[in-house]
Amino acid sequence: MAIIGGGPSGLLLSQLLNRAGVDTVILERSTREHVLSRIRAGVLESGTVELLREAGVGDRVELHGLPHDGCYLTDDDLMVHINFKALTGKQVMVFGQTEVTTDLYSAQDAMGTMIIHGVEDVRITDLDQSQSCVEFSIDGVSKKLNCLYVAGCDGFHGVSRNTIPLGVRREYERVYPFGWLGVLSETPPANHELIYANSSHGFALASMRNENLSRYYVQVPTTDKVQEWSDDRFWSTLKKRLPSDTAEAMVTGASIEKSIAPLRSFASEPLRWGNLFLVGDAAHIVPPTGAKGLNLAVSDVYYLHSALIDAVKAKRSAGIDGYSDRALARIWKAMRFSWQMTTMLHRFDDEDSFAAQMRKASLNHLASSETARRELAENYIGLPY
Ligand code: FAS
Numbered sequence: 491m492a493i494i495g496g497g498p499s500g501l502l503l504s505q506l507l508n509r510a511g512v513d514t515v516i517l518e519r520s521t522r523e524h525v526l527s528r529i530r531a532g533v534l535e536s537g538t539v540e541l542l543r544e545a546g547v548g549d550r551v552e553l554h555g556l557p558h559d560g561c562y563l564t565d566d567d568l569m570v571h572i573n574f575k576a577l578t579g580k581q582v583m584v585f586g587q588t589e590v591t592t593d594l595y596s597a598q599d600a601m602g603t604m605i606i607h608g609v610e611d612v613r614i615t616d617l618d619q620s621q622s623c624v625e626f627s628i629d630g631v632s633k634k635l636n637c638l639y640v641a642g643c644d645g646f647h648g649v650s651r652n653t654i655p656l657g658v659r660r661e662y663e664r665v666y667p668f669g670w671l672g673v674l675s676e677t678p679p680a681n682h683e684l685i686y687a688n689s690s691h692g693f694a695l696a697s698m699r700n701e702n703l704s705r706y707y708v709q710v711p712t713t714d715k716v717q718e719w720s721d722d723r724f725w726s727t728l729k730k731r732l733p734s735d736t737a738e739a740m741v742t743g744a745s746i747e748k749s750i751a752p753l754r755s756f757a758s759e760p761l762r763w764g765n766l767f768l769v770g771d772a773a774h775i776v777p778p779t780g781a782k783g784l785n786l787a788v789s790d791v792y793y794l795h796s797a798l799i800d801a802v803k804a805k806r807s808a809g810i811d812g813y814s815d816r817a818l819a820r821i822w823k824a825m826r827f828s829w830q831m832t833t834m835l836h837r838f839d840d841e842d843s844f845a846a847q848m849r850k851a852s853l854n855h856l857a858s859s860e861t862a863r864r865e866l867a868e869n870y871i872g873l874p875y
């Protein structure tokens with residue numbers, strides 16, 4: 491198996507395949523340090539925790555992860571608690587993607603898996619043959635990797651998706667007119683559970699990594715640059731958007747990471763082209779408002795790993811033949827939830843007063859309807875695989 495991309499998708503797929511006796515080679519464009527320097531997801535669905543456990547990398551999640559029973563949705567004068575545990579019997583786990591990726595790299599090193607960093611000019615060929623080939627160069631030397639199957643785990647800007655002919659691909663996209671400015675600070679979290687704040691000043695999210703490491707986001711125009719945002723400007727903007735008592739009590743401090751992420755909804759179908767299978771961000775992108783990005787990558791891995799083991803070890807192709815449709819069924823539901831959370835919680839510059847009323851009504855409905863809260867909770871904790 492050739493796996494293009496050494497992010498969470500590629501590493502988790504490789505780990506599960508290796509444990510089932512399927513050999514893999516991971517080709518990663520960046521250095522390991524660069525991969526691990528990216529601050530991304532923070533919330534793991536229970537299905538994700540389960541699969542990490544099955545892959546043998548669940549120990550630190552259990553030890554250091556923060557189980558959360560719920561979260562809050564607020565606007566200027568309303569605070570709605572979504573009690574996942576009471577509504578669905580399930581929790582989510584707050585544990586940073588960086589930690590997951592670190593654990594996967596350690597496990598893959600222990601497995602002796604070949605991970606080649608710094609690859610360039612990756613090209614995938616012979617996908618319609620019994621044996622495919624991934625060509626790449628490393629330190630200026632051209633190489634060829636012959637393999638049975640190729641997993642495209644190379645993210646939104648990778649080469650895999652574009653290997654599928656344009657005439658075959660069906661792409662769907664919604665680019666949002668705002669981004670998220672994220673800050674990591676060594677301060678105690680503002681609240682014991684996450685707060686998704688929809689205020690008249692714009693969206694904010696109060697999250698965390700542990701009892702002394704907080705993760706915050708504010709909605710910013712897509713034209714903003716990180717260097718335009720001092721820590722002071724960030725904290726005063728955040729406080730305006732959080733409930734006043736939370737804002738008054740919260741501890742601020744120096745940012746140790748600050749970055750702006752654009753928001754888009756994107757999906758490309760199909761997820762298979764001959765011996766190539768797309769996984770994770772290579773196939774789909776969701777706005778982080780629903781905490782689905784990393785978790786969707788994991789459910790793709792869940793479907794694909796068992797299908798590939800069947801194909802390689804038992805020469806049964808039903809799993810790989812059904813992978814695309816099966817994964818897309820769950821992807822589109824998560825796509826919908828992420829889009830709904832984003833449109834409900836963000837102010838759009840061109841929105842009229844009616845749209846603002848609709849957002850307020852959505853929150854008021856959640857406050858008064860247990861059915862509405864249960865629907866949101868079921869999606870947030872993760873729909874069944
Ligand atoms: P990744 O993009 O993580 O990994 C792809 C890997 O492929 C990278 O290491 C890249 O270097 C490599 N690659 C690319 N092209 C290659 C090539 N040609 N050859 C070899 N290697 C190549 N999700 C959430 O749930 N919550 C969040 O808050 C959140 N915040 C995010 C913030 C940002 C800025 C971004 C970009 C994403 C965020 N996400 C979030 C989503 C994110 O967590 C992804 O869903 C997750 O990283 C998906 O993992 P992969 O599919 O492995 O893709």
Ligand code: PHB
Pocket residue numbers: 530531532533684695697698705778779780781782
């Ligand atoms: C985070 O902690 O980075 C985080 C949590 C929940 C989200 C998005 C980001 O929906």
